[in-house]
Amino acid sequence: MTTMSPPPCGFHRGHLPGLLERPHLDTAEPGPTGLAQYLTQAGSRLSAPSGTVKALGLPHNAVRIAEQPAVDRTCVIVPPAACDHPRAATATSPDLPALTSGEAVALLVDVAARSVVVAGHYGTALPAALAVSALAHLNPAWVVEQPPGGRAPGHASGGDLLVAVLPSPSAPAALCTPTVLLVTGVARTATDSAEMDQALAMLMPLALRSKAVVVEQADLGARLLAERLTAAGHRRVVTVGSDSACEVRVVQALWIGVSRVAVSTGGEVYQFTLVTPGRHSALAAAAAFAAGREIGARPQDLASGLTAFPGIPGFLTSSTTHELPPGITVLTSLARSPEEIADDLDAAYELTDGKVVVLGDLTAYRPDQAEALARALAEASHVVLLAAPDDKHDGARTIAAVLDAGLRRENVTALRHGPCEPAPPAVLANLTAAGDIVLLLTPPPTGPETW
Template sequence: MTHTPVSLESPGSLQSLGRVHFIGIGGVGMSAVARIMVSRGVPVSGSDAKDLPVMHDLAKAGAGISVGYDASNLGDAQTIVAGSAIREDNPELAAARAQGLPVLHRSQALAATMAGHRVVTVAGTHGKSTTTSMVAVLLKEAGLDPTFAIGANVPALGVNAAHGSSDIFVAEADESDGSFLNYCPLIAVVTNVEADHLDHYGTAEAVFASFDSFAALLPADGVLLACADDAGARALAGRTAAKGTTRVLTYGTADDADIRLSDDGPGRVSVTVDGANHGLDLQVPGRHNALNAAAAFGVALELGVDPEVAAAALGHFTGASRRFELKGQAKGVRVYDDYAHHPTEVRAALSAARSVARQNKVHVLFQPHLFSRTREFAAEFAEALDLADTALVLDIYPAREDPIPGVTSALIADKLSKGRLVSQEEAVAAVAGVAGEGDVVLTVGAGDVTAYGPLIVEQLDG
């Protein structure tokens, strides 16, 4: 769904929004914006199809909450915020259109809360939530108390969004629908740039062009912090530097990276900046998380945090919800859950699982997300899943899409060397049946596969 951008009387002014109603307020991104607005005294109401725990939190904070969609839920709202999954025939959205109320995309509403802040945005095809979480935890531990909005709950923070006392605002910037172009960052992190969300962009070239536009949002005194280990992000850094409109810094293991990451042995990494080396004691596994930590470290330095304070603060980050999150263990088997829904992300998650399992086996239960993504990347998904000792594939989670003829999970499963399709009914028993003591089980995907982890633990325990 595409919302028509609106011009506010005072762009970025929360006061100009009046009473704000969120359609789909239970979503992790929508609830983040609502939480910040409530904290700042904005009159907020919202609805969702399901009664979700976050809605109870918002109600306690002062928001008016309704379960189920009905035109009457709008009440006397003056501005509407609609989630990306809301269809045009939604009764509340239809009523808002009929009344001529301004309808904002979530990113526009979030941008309105950023006014007057030094904004740090984290973009990239993968790793946004984890890196944003790392930045927020680091800055909070360093005493800067930022406002933050993240697309995942963060155990170390207790929530996915909060209003802070400083003038720093840290936000995840979602490129999936181009909405990351609604922000005005001072510091922009780009973790990687790959072809994805082709249902929106159409071509890989259009994806790359959108990141060029994102980098162009930076002011002359801003900085682009791009990953030197990713070809797409490195190319973006080169193009942006050539324009000379803003500073560009890189991070990664490459020798020419401004923030150079080094592997110092099992569980130990360090970063070198301006000739000085700083050890990082990370609690999250995987090379991709070490790169994310290097990015967070770079952001902290740009905001004036002492390097040693920044390095120590990173040790307090224990992960983000659905990002290699431990769901439990039984009979010596550890069960993790990960939001990975692109081949590169699946590969990174399985690499992290392999580092945790060591000499033992890794078993993955994968649920493809979107018919279009399955069609575009079936071979790449199969190649990534073959890193596991056992790969079981569920039916596609459609999310916002209608089925595409001929596109099923078999496109992936038929290419696996050691895996197969599995039904919802047999999935839990199938995974538990192959897992032995010391093994790691990973449920992977952006859909409801996350619910299988606790069930697998229960099955193993039983």
């Protein structure tokens, strides 16, 4: 048995709900990393199998190594698939409540005095990280996907403010009452009306419980959510976008080595700079700004916090993964949806007067996303697609569907496996010149959509 360190100084027991005082973590999926880090820092007596501890990179002195939950555990945190009905099913012990990581985060939200919760099927990482930075002067705690500056995704600050990423809930047990709910990409496929209706139905109960809801008007689902909330008489819906009708409006987003952003609200204009390019970065920052206003932060403090945002490692940052001739920049993309790919392409074009060539691994996308992927990739100067592991892999079907969905074949190079096939750097070197950009798309996570 591993000896656990005592809780850090400044920890307040009131910030830890009873169910999470002695949880057993029975999942090594990507999502629980930030949750587990937060819990250990907040004084939770967490236990987990040795494989989970290793997979999540948790410090051994903060976790009790246990392959099965002991009798003193307060709950078991399990993968979403293990819970047919939240808190009714259990993973390894019939006597313990079973929670998904999203439900555990919801419990943390409800014991926080103030909270900013970011929810959506995609597009949650950047606004959550920007919110952490914008609200830094308020000493926030957080459970997020990609924190600013490469910090840990989970942090228990001891303060009274929590910034968290929460899935669109699929059951009442996942509901909580955020101070501010910031909504990004509501549905995975905006053109699928049935999927959109289902996503809205899942999100509405959480939105109705939130004291204020901030929606990015660029997303169709968020616009529909705002309409439904207004029709339902929600007391506070804040719209963010470029349209003059938005309550918080981006009136300038100009790249000059940094992005110079101006936001108009309440008859006043506030300016800040961002290290991340792209209008979608400016809109995400405006959404974080709007959420901060609803928390009660001063606009000047929010603008200073956004200017201090150091970026997210891997989010449109330079990479040396592929050695290319001098003058060609390789940027990594954290996009995990066709909409985010389109946003990152737009941002890449802000940085160059030359070509933007995409090197993409699309094997983790679904075949029914092919049309949306093709529309997003059509903006690239050229697309180089990495091969699926084999022809029977689902990714091979996705690649074939993308090629059949309207991309111009002369603008696509589909790589194949084989000793005589050229390596990606050789292909890219023939397609690019000094001043061009290669946008490197990595596979989206295959774990829970919410993380």
